[in-house]
Amino acid sequence: MDFVGIFIATIGAVTVVLSSNTSDVRLDPDALVQAISQRPFIIFSCVYIIGAIVLAALSRGRTGRNWVFIDVGLCALFGVSSLPSQFSRY
16 A cells, blocks of 8 residues: 555655746745735635644643544645645735
8 A cells, every 4th residue: 555655745745846837937035025925815825833732732632542533634735835835926
């Protein structure tokens, strides 16, 4: 069963790399500061950090031992960290 998961993860990584746009321009330091100073990014970051802290705390306790969704949610939050880079080009 581990090989199925590794295969799916590899296919997903290859799909992301192949669908990336090579003509995206790099941000200079001023543009980067402007991008991370926008309200949507600040709200996203706050929700992300609070969610990660809450789920990490729950994962260590009895709730985390009883419910696998706590750990799955924590993994999903850390996987979501690539979304700002994906949506920044739109």
